[in-house]
Amino acid sequence: xxxxxxxxxxxxxxxxxxxxxxxxxxxxxxxxxxxxxxxxxxxxxxxxxxxxxxxxxxxxxxxxxxxxxxxxxxxxxxxxxxxxxxxxxxxxxxxxxxxxxxxxxxxxxxxxxxxxxxxxxxxxxxxxxxxxxxxxxxxxxxxxxxxxxxxxxxxxxxxxxxxxxxxxxxxxxxxxxxxxxxxxxxxxxxxxxxxxxxxxxxxxxxxxxxxxxxxxxxxxxxxxxxxxxxxxxxxxxxxxxxxxxxxxxxxxxxxxxxxxxxxxxxxxxxxxxxxxxxxxxxxxxxxxxxxxxxxxxxxxxxxxxxxxxxxxxxxxxxxxxxxxxxxxxxxxxxxxxxxxxxxxxxxxxxxxxxxxxxxxxxxxxxxxxxxxxxxxxxxxxxxxxxxxxxxxxxxxxxxxxxxxxxxxxxxxxxxxxxxxxxxxxxxxxxxxxxxxxxxxxxxxxxxxxxxxxxxxxxxxxxxxxxxxxxxxxxxxxxxxxxxxxxxxxxxxxxxxxxxxxxxxxxxxxxxxxxxxxxxxxxxxxxxxxxxxxxxxxxxxxxxxxxxxxxxx
Amino acid sequence: xxxxxxxxxxxxxxxxxxxxxxxxxxxxxxxxxxxxxxxxxxxxxxxxxxxxxxxxxxxxxxxxxxxxxxxxxxxxxxxxxxxxxxxxxxxxxxxxxxxxxxxxxxxxxxxxxxxxxxxxxxxxxxxxxxxxxxxxxxxxxxxxxxxxxxxxxxxxxxxxxxxxxxxxxxxxxxxxxxxxxxxxxxxxxxxxxxxxxxxxxxxxxxxxxxxxxxxxxxxxxxxxxxxxxxxxxxxxxxxxxxxxxxxxxxxxxxxxxxxxxxxxxxxxxxxxxxxxxxxxxxxxxxxxxxxxxxxxxxxxxxxxxxx
Numbered sequence: 001x002x003x004x005x006x007x008x009x010x011x012x013x014x015x016x017x018x019x020x021x022x023x024x025x026x027x028x029x030x031x032x033x034x035x036x037x038x039x040x041x042x043x044x045x046x047x048x049x050x051x052x053x054x055x056x057x058x059x060x061x062x063x064x065x066x067x068x069x070x071x072x073x074x075x076x077x078x079x080x081x082x083x084x085x086x087x088x089x090x091x092x093x094x095x096x097x098x099x100x101x102x103x104x105x106x107x108x109x110x111x112x113x114x115x116x117x118x119x120x121x122x123x124x125x126x127x128x129x130x131x132x133x134x135x136x137x138x139x140x141x142x143x144x145x146x147x148x149x150x151x152x153x154x155x156x157x158x159x160x161x162x163x164x165x166x167x168x169x170x171x172x173x174x175x176x177x178x179x180x181x182x183x184x185x186x187x188x189x190x191x192x193x194x195x196x197x198x199x200x201x202x203x204x205x206x207x208x209x210x211x212x213x214x215x216x217x218x219x220x221x222x223x224x225x226x227x228x229x230x231x232x233x234x235x236x237x238x239x240x241x242x243x244x245x246x247x248x249x250x251x252x253x254x255x256x257x258x259x260x261x262x263x264x265x266x267x268x269x270x271x272x273x274x275x276x277x278x279x280x281x282x283x284x285x286x287x288x289x290x291x292x293x294x295x296x297x298x299x300x301x302x303x304x305x306x307x308x309x310x311x312x313x314x315x316x317x318x319x320x321x322x323x324x325x326x327x328x329x330x331x332x333x334x335x336x337x338x339x340x341x342x343x344x345x346x347x348x349x350x351x352x353x354x355x356x357x358x359x360x361x362x363x364x365x366x367x368x369x370x371x372x373x374x375x376x377x378x379x380x381x382x383x384x385x386x387x388x389x390x391x392x393x394x395x396x397x398x399x400x401x402x403x404x405x406x407x408x409x410x411x412x413x414x415x416x417x418x419x420x421x422x423x424x425x426x427x428x429x430x431x432x433x434x435x436x437x438x439x440x441x442x443x444x445x446x447x448x449x450x451x452x453x454x455x456x457x458x459x460x461x462x463x464x465x466x467x468x469x470x471x472x473x474x475x476x477x478x479x480x481x482x483x484x485x486x487x488x489x490x491x492x493x494x495x496x497x498x499x500x501x502x503x504x505x506x507x508x509x510x511x512x513x514x515x516x517x518x519x520x521x522x523x524x525x526x527x528x529x530x531x532x533x534x535x536x537x538x539x540x541x542x543x544x545x546x547x548x549x550x551x552x
Numbered sequence: 553x554x555x556x557x558x559x560x561x562x563x564x565x566x567x568x569x570x571x572x573x574x575x576x577x578x579x580x581x582x583x584x585x586x587x588x589x590x591x592x593x594x595x596x597x598x599x600x601x602x603x604x605x606x607x608x609x610x611x612x613x614x615x616x617x618x619x620x621x622x623x624x625x626x627x628x629x630x631x632x633x634x635x636x637x638x639x640x641x642x643x644x645x646x647x648x649x650x651x652x653x654x655x656x657x658x659x660x661x662x663x664x665x666x667x668x669x670x671x672x673x674x675x676x677x678x679x680x681x682x683x684x685x686x687x688x689x690x691x692x693x694x695x696x697x698x699x700x701x702x703x704x705x706x707x708x709x710x711x712x713x714x715x716x717x718x719x720x721x722x723x724x725x726x727x728x729x730x731x732x733x734x735x736x737x738x739x740x741x742x743x744x745x746x747x748x749x750x751x752x753x754x755x756x757x758x759x760x761x762x763x764x765x766x767x768x769x770x771x772x773x774x775x776x777x778x779x780x781x782x783x784x785x786x787x788x789x790x791x792x793x794x795x796x797x798x799x800x801x802x803x804x805x806x807x808x809x810x811x812x813x814x815x816x817x818x819x820x821x822x823x824x825x826x827x828x829x830x831x832x833x834x835x836x837x838x839x840x841x842x843x844x845x846x847x848x849x850x851x852x853x854x855x856x857x858x859x
Contacts, residue, residue: 054589054821056635063591135598138606140589143596157598215635231636232644232817233719233809259716260816263700264807267715270708434588434822441587441594452592466593474593 044252044551045236046533048276048544049265052232052258057218059201060132060139065454068198069543073237073254074115074220075201076245078106078125079192083539083548086302086356086458088193091245092120092202092221094178096195101187101495108178113242114204115225122180124202130154130168131208132199141199143473144456147191148172149183187493189500190461197457223249223547233258247547250535254546269528275551276536276544278527282403285343292528300347300355301525301542302455304463307396307411308477308517310445315390324389325515326371327382328448331418333374337410338521345526348372349519352508353463354455356540362460362501368512372519376418383419393421395428397449399436404450405429411520440476451476451517458540460504464488468511479516483507553850560846564839571835575828576617584609585822589633620828630825632818638829641814646833648721649810652802653795655723655730660738661788667738668745668784669777675750683746687739695798699732699805716807729806733799737791744787748780755779782852789845793838 053067059075062068078093090096094107112120131137133145135155145151149171156162171183184191194200202221207214217226223245224237238253257274259265262281268274270291280288280296288296309325311317316325334348347355351367370378383389396412398404405427412425419425428447430436439445453474455462466472469488470480484507491503511517525542532552537545586600586609603609608616623630629638671683690698706728707715717725752758753776761775800812811830818826849856 052634052817052821054633063593135602138599138602140596140599142599155598157596162598230719231634232641232814257719258809260804260807260809260813264703264716264805267703267708268807271711271715273714273716432588432822434585437587437590437592438584454592473596476594 045255046251046253046275046546046549046551047255047257047273048546049269049274049278050235050256050258055140056215058139058207058215059128059203060137060141060144060199062198063140065541065543068541070218070226070235070237070256071198071201071220072541072543073222073224073546074218074226074240075198075222076112076220076243077198077200077202078108078195080245080247081196081458081540083537083545085358086361086540088196088457088459093195096192098192101189101493102184104182104184104192105175106180106182109244110178112221112244114202114219114221115240115242116204116206116219117242118204118206119177120202120221121177122174124204125200126168126172126174126180127208128201128203129172131203133169134167135164139199144194144197144199145169147184147186147188149185151185189493189495190459190497193459194457223247224254227253249547250550251533251546252551254549266528269530272530272532275530275533276527276549277529278525278538278542278544280526280528282343285345288528293531295531295536296526296528297536297538298345298524298526299538300522301538302354302356302458302540303452303523303542304349304352304354305346305450305452305520305523306349306352306517307448307520308451309448309515310443310477311480311516312443312478313446315446316448320386321390322514323382323386325386325518327379327384327386328394328415329371329515329518330373330375330379330382331415332411332518332520333414334372334521335374337407337414341406341410342521345524346521347524349521352467352511352517352519353460354458354522356455356458357460357463360498360501361458362463362504364505367505367508368519371512371515374414379418380420389419389424393423394425395447396425397428397430397436397445397447399431399433399450400429401432408450443478448518449476452523455541460501460508461488461492464504464507464511465492467517468507477516479511479514481510481514484510557843557847560843564843567839568832568835572621572828572832573617575831576620576824577613579824579827580613580616585824588822620825624832629829632826633821633823638825641826642829642833645809645811645814645830648808649796649799649803649812651721651723652726652729652733652799652808652810653792655726656734656737656795656799657788657792659730660734660741660791663734664738664741665745665777665781665784667742669749669772669780671742672746672749672753672780673772680746683742687742690735690739693735695732695736696801696805698735699729699802702728702732703805721808721810726808729802729808732805733795733802737787737795740787741784744784745780748783749776752776752780778852782849785848785852786845789841789848792841793834796837797834 051066053062054064055061055067057067057070059071062071076092079088080091081088092108092112094109096104096106098104108120108122114120129145132139133142133151133154142155148169150169153166154164154169156164173181175181204219206219217229223240223243225240227236227238229235235256236253239249262279265274265277266281266284269277309316338344338346338348349372350365351363353363355363357363396408398408408427412427415425416422440449453463453467465488466474468475468479468484470485487503487507491500494500494503525538527536527538527544529536533549534552535548535550537548539545586603587595608619627639631637632641667683671680674680703715706712713728714725717729758771758775761771796811799810800816803810803812815827815830
């Protein structure tokens, strides 16, 4: 009897537990239907690897590749970057004209429509940009609008407590439905070429009227539109019938699948459950070509890896130390490290930009010259001439939550061998990326630390101004040199593009001479694909060009 | 019995508050999450200040905890970094992990107890030695190794199953992940049952039952197994929580978007509300499972009483 009575309690507890789970299992049928709807590539749909975007899918709030991947597909900006050359071509804009490099008149093509059927007008752009810049909207890319006149009023910068005095930027004026004017705070000849960055995308009415619904299923004017979006799991995109631009999709849609790990995605790719994978796990790199029968590409991307010296610390910045900094750069055997540790997925750096710019865009295979050539004898000589490492040794800081340890140790090892001292350089891990970045932005570094830059748009200016101009938004080493500042300002105001690029390169040469940052290597973009798809290429941002992919 | 249950439920309150406080302090102690949102770029000071203000990051930690608990009691677990409410994530992730856990639990209980029972009855024979050797092997191989090996062999090399679990994690896809997840526990269950059965087979009440002339089937199921299962049930009960939390590795290998995946995303994206919210619910599950185990004792063994 006793047993039977207690059994009642157990059953009771179990019923409560089941009831609790029952509420949540009611949506099972729904998710199963979705699974059916989104399976298979036999219907002309490309199944591609995806990472969960870090932020809500708002153009001015997306600063990482996975969210950017979607925005690229669903938006057509005033200008778009050619996937092969990186050149900014007019797309949504009919013309962008200026007479003084400061006031621009932008005409939009007539009859453009968002995928929900509403027209793309000049206010679609002006409202979107004003929204992105307004500080209370907390958009991570707000600083992209900083060149526009009146930015300070909507985004007071210095004092964190300051309130915006206006909701719109005075530099943006709507003339008519298809024309608007932009006044910049100062002359900037290449400014229109920035407009391909997705922060400058137009936004439909729904974004402002029903924000939550918009975020659940963003609407754009690009080649694709979103058919369904299960946050954290998958997104299905189909061709946008209202799209009239030049990159019409050559497939019937794209299914982006979020994976918990690259290894699983790679297994899926091998077994035909996935079509396009743009991050191959490092462990699989040595045999990726044979696994996939050569269906693999590896090409330079707009990412440069470097390490920075704390130029705010006199120990590293006092006169004479430039020799030590140069010596350290020459003590690194970049070729061996990129071959052995990265399996050729990095290319030794020869300047501070990226090969994706092309020679016409400002990339140079010779600009840094001997400063980045491995030369143990000269390196040792330079370091000794400059007075040796401060305190006789250095550390190289990195964040331990990403796979940086291997190359940091290899770089240190290379320096140690040159100096004939096993303890001259050691790696210095910091636990998390957030902590690491906090120390850097607060200027607390006493020793060199790893740094890197992924371009926002394929222009040489993006590789220099934010990083090496005095007070630049990502000038982590707090480097400052008047010559560099002047050259960059001259270049910005120069209407002739090729002359501007020469000026930028002069600034770059000066930075190399001072060596506040040691260029290491360019990161490559890679992709592997299944036998079911063809014509897989990547653009300058190392994102697959989905519109060109065909399903066999 | 009723009073016992109520007392246990009341005891859960301080445990719940204590664990959430600990987790909260640990996660928020990791440092300012705002810096990581901007990638390799220096945060724009005005935007960063606005975000910090809205997330209450400028308040002292105890105040942040109070605000957080207030919201929780209103059913608001905060928002994940992509703007999705954490409650929505909980709603989609827990059923998935629960399915995986049920799959693993059934495999582990059924196969484990069966293996243990037969091994215990045939002590020292070939079958027994085989089970001991096999379980030793399983225990000594880490989960991720079995996971990757099975995934590679069955999914990639032989193409018998899909290497990853499809959207919505249907039961048919969950067999291999369930097996991997259950592996180590299954070995423990088998060994525990075997020892217990072996021990009880010499018990007085069992000899009496045999002497009374009861059929062997009845002796084994009603007398021997029921008494031998007490330590096994303890293990299985605590293992429910372990399976749910420990699914992290398995979920990652087989692309299952469950609890482990969401916690991992929360950590990678530096989003405390996700981590604290999920762990809080896991704590509740642990507490519930433990209570259930204690109550089951009384069912299995009439000598145990709660007052």
